[in-house]
Structures are given as structure tokens and as C-alpha cells.
Amino acid sequence: MARAQGARARMALAFETTYGTPPGSGYTRMPFASTTLGSEQPLLNSELLGYGRDPLAPIKDAVTADGDIVMPIDAAAFGVWLKAAFGAPVTTGTAPGPYTHTFQSGSWTLPSMSIETAMPEVPRYAMYSGCVLDTLSWQMQRSGLLTATASLVAQGEAVATTSGAGTPAELDLIRFGHFNGAITRNGVALGNVISAEITYANSLDRVETIRSDGMIDGADPGLAALTGKIEVRFADQLLVNQALAGDPCTLEFSYSLPSGPSFTFTAHAVHLPRPRIEIGGPQGIQASFDWQAARDATLGRMCTAVLVNDIEEY
Template sequence: MARAQGARAQMALAYETVYGTPPVSGFRLMPFARATLGSEQPLLESELLGYGRDPLAPIKDAVTADGEVVIPIDVEAFGFWLKAAFGQPTTNGTTPKTHTFQSGNWTLPSMAIETAMPEVPRFAMYSGCVLDQLSWQMQRSGLLTATPRLVAQGETIAATTAAGTPTALGLQRFGHFNGTVKRNGTALGNVVSAEITYSNNLDRIESIRGDGRIDGADPTMAGLTGRIEVRFSDSTLVTQAIDGSPCELEFVYSLGANASFTFTAHAVYLPIPRIEIAGPQGVQASFDWQAAKAASPARMCTAVLVNTLAGY
């Protein structure tokens, strides 16, 4: 009897034309490290009396399909997740191509994602996947990954794949070594770590249906928050926090002229932090920042991915 192993698992992704309807072609093979994407349907315990001490059979509740995927931040495949987070990008240039994603879109694309365990076999197709949140961390060392959080409409299990033969992408990963944090265009020194979280704050449309699934997941007010941990060496950030004025934070990864990723929060507000002296080692300060819509450009954030892919 075959036993499922993560080493043989695969993930394929394609955008849907109609919400909740997987396309018949156009799937791409996605690199991933972990996935909790799944569907569950809990049971409701019977509350009825008068039938003795033993309970009656439980009743099925509504279906919930969601989860997270841990993915590498790479040169090509990461753009598909950025499109899910921000909507269709603007693509310019010949070689390389510059794909610009902007916050503020009212509509987001839905995706069909299939996870495959071929040795069982089990092919789970998740339709109507909409990206709720995208987060990642910057630090000095380790593997650079991001975590998209998804809300799906439902799950369909089959013994054969519905994704055909997915198109494989070239895998070229960014690393923490390639990262830089800039404040108002100038490299910000003494940064120990940084966290970035973009949220679409999806509203699940929980209509009454015979199959127990949702009717959709609509984006509401977007949010962009994070944290920067810095060695306390000057009062630049503290002064900004006291003044209440915004700054522009830019998170950059570069592998050369043809491969880069730049995420810019155009108006970042910093809280006044507590400066603690924890011992004889260096003093650090943490800023839990929040971003808002800037005056120019009139949006909250911009993500720019440079590669040789024709488009998304």
C-alpha cells in the first residue's frame, strides 16, 4: 500500500475566469515548502431529548475551505501570488520585463489550486481561492519565504489530476543576503529584522446553499502593517514617531539587472516605542508600523517584480 509523502507532493495554480470554476488548462507548477490548504465540515451534536441517554446521529455543518501556503520569494513564481494579492499588474519593457502591482484594486482574481499526492492517489482541487493575506520576514540569514493565506470556495477530490501537465517555471530564489531596507530612498542602518503583512481582509459571502459552500470572498479595507527591529543608535525613527509624520519604507531584493523585487510602503507611520535596557548587550527598539494611503502616489503600496516572464 502506497503512503503519501510530502517529498512527492506537487501544487498547480491557474486563474479562474468564473469564480469557483477551475479552468481546463493554463496551470503552472508552483514551488512551495508547506501547505495547510484544505476543506473541513464539522459535525453538530444532536441536542434532542427524549430518546434515552445515547445521543442521536450528528448533523453536518457548513463547509470551510481555507489555509496557508509557505512559498519561496523567487523571481518568477512569486508574481502569481502578487497578482492574487493586488490584482492585474502593469507590465512594461522588453528584456527584462517590469511588472508593477498596486494596492487599491476593488476586484481580485480567483484561483484554482490543485495539490497532488500521486502515490495514494489523491488530487485535491480547491476552487475559488482568493488571497486574504500575504506576509514575510526580513532577517540576516536563513531561507527567505512568504506565507499567502487563502480563502477557498470548496474542495473536489479525484483519483486523477484535473490540472493536466502544469507548465514549470524557472526557479531563482532571492535570499536574505540580497535584501535591503530603505527609508525615504536611503538605506536604513542597524536593522536587525523586519516583518511585512499585507491584508485584503476578505468578507466571506456565507449565503444559504445546498452544498454548504460560500458564494464568494470580497475584499474590504486593505491593511499594511509590520515591524522593524533596530539597534538603537540614533533618534531618527523616534523623532519621526513623536512628530507623527510618515516616511516611505522600501524593501528591496536584487539578483542583478534582470531579477529584482521591490516592495514600497509609501506612507508609513511609526509608534513611539518603549526603549528597554535588557542587560549589557546592545539596546534594541521595535517599531510596529502601519501604512496608509499616501498623497503622492495616491496609494498605500507598490510591488515591482523584474524578470524575463512575458506577463501574468
């Protein structure tokens, strides 16, 4: 008997035309490292008395479908997650490329997706419809595998023994690595950075209307947030002085490959808190800045993501 193994699992994704309705075609095979995307329906204990010490049967509660997907930050497939986070990009370039895809924060309308996770050996094909991206986060550091985490809110799950995604399209996997990363502040390389964290949140609000199937009616974007953390080796007063003055700066987090593909994420108005500078021992002294980004009054947006690759459109 075949047993489910993560090494055999597959994932396919397509953007929906109608929220909660999986498309009949147009799926793309997505690279991923792990996923907790799933659906659950808890049971409510009976509160009724008068039938002895043994409880009566429980009843079903509402359905909750959500979870995280950990994926590589690459030159092609990551554009799908950027579209889920910010909406459709503005694309420039001519065949055969390269193409520049520019994503901007602030959109009131976010696309929904249908995502199928497949375990062919069971067989089990779970289609999650009405998936909307809540948060997208990643870390920059000196070494290790570069991945991002997308947190999703879905409407529901449908399990079948055959795939509903057909034959998904394949994308070339060209991964960025930590070695390809750089951080600048106001256009100047920011030194002494040990690690950085970036989190973009759409602050989704589940539309929990009364339905016979217990599912939600949608997930509406709320007030967006862009936050993060910079860990630096304390060598000068540059960031501390900015925190004391209360002035914003522009932080740019980027990756580029010698072959041409690149990914640049720019937070246009970053505010830094005054940090606590501690001397913990004889080792080097570090400082942490839990930064927050805001809307830039001149540009009219909080952040911009630019992906350069050979994909014509998303």
C-alpha cells in the first residue's frame, strides 16, 4: 500500500475569475518547501443537562480554512505571490525580455486563488478555493536557504481522488540566495547589518456571513502594514540618530543574479524606534531596530516591489 510522503507532494495554483470558484484550467506548478494549508471544522460540546452524567452528541462548528506556504524566493514563481500580495503589476519590456514587473501597495482589490495540493500515491487532491494572501514575510541573513512565507485565508476545501488542475504549466526555477542580497538606506549601502526581517500584511477581515456550508463569504483587505526588524553590529550612530530625530528613511532590500534576474523591495518611508543599547559581555555589541513603514506623501504609497525576469505577464 502506498503511503503519503512529502517528497512526492505537488502544488498547483491559478487565479480565480470568480471568488471561491476554481478555474477549469490555467494552473501553474508552484515550488514550495512546506505547507500547513488546510481546512478544519471543530466540534462543540453539548451544554444540555438532564440526561445523566454522560454528554449528548457534539455539534459541528463553522469551517476554517487557512495556513502557511513556505516557498523559495526565485526569479519567476515568486511573482505569483507578489501579485497575490499587491494585485496585478505594471509590466514593461518587449519580447524576448527581460520584463520588469512593478507591484505597488495600496490596492483595495486583491486577487483570489485556487491552490491544489496533491498526494498522488494515496490518492488525495485537495483544492483550496478562495485563497487570499494575508501576510508575506522573509528574512535576510548571511547564509542558509532563502525562503519566504505566505499566510493565506481560504474559503474552503474540496478533496478528490483525481486532480482538478489538469497539467499545470512549468516555470523555470532560478533561485536567489542570501549571497545575492543587499540592503541600502537612502540609496547608500547599509553596513554592519547582521540580519533583517520584512513582513507585509494585508490585515484581512473574514466576511463571516451565515451560510449553510459554514464557509466565509470572502476576505476583505484592511489597513495594510509593513514592519520588520534590523539587527546591526553597533559601529556608529547613524540609525540611532535617525530614531532620535524621528525622520523617515528609504530602505531597499534587493537580490540580483549575474544572469540578469533581480528582485527589489523598497519601503519608502521607514520609521525607526529608539533602541536599547546593551553591553552583554566581551563580544561585539548589537542593536535591534523594530521598524515600521508608512505611506510616502510624495509617492502616494508605502512600498514598491520590482521583479525583473523573462516572464511576459502575471
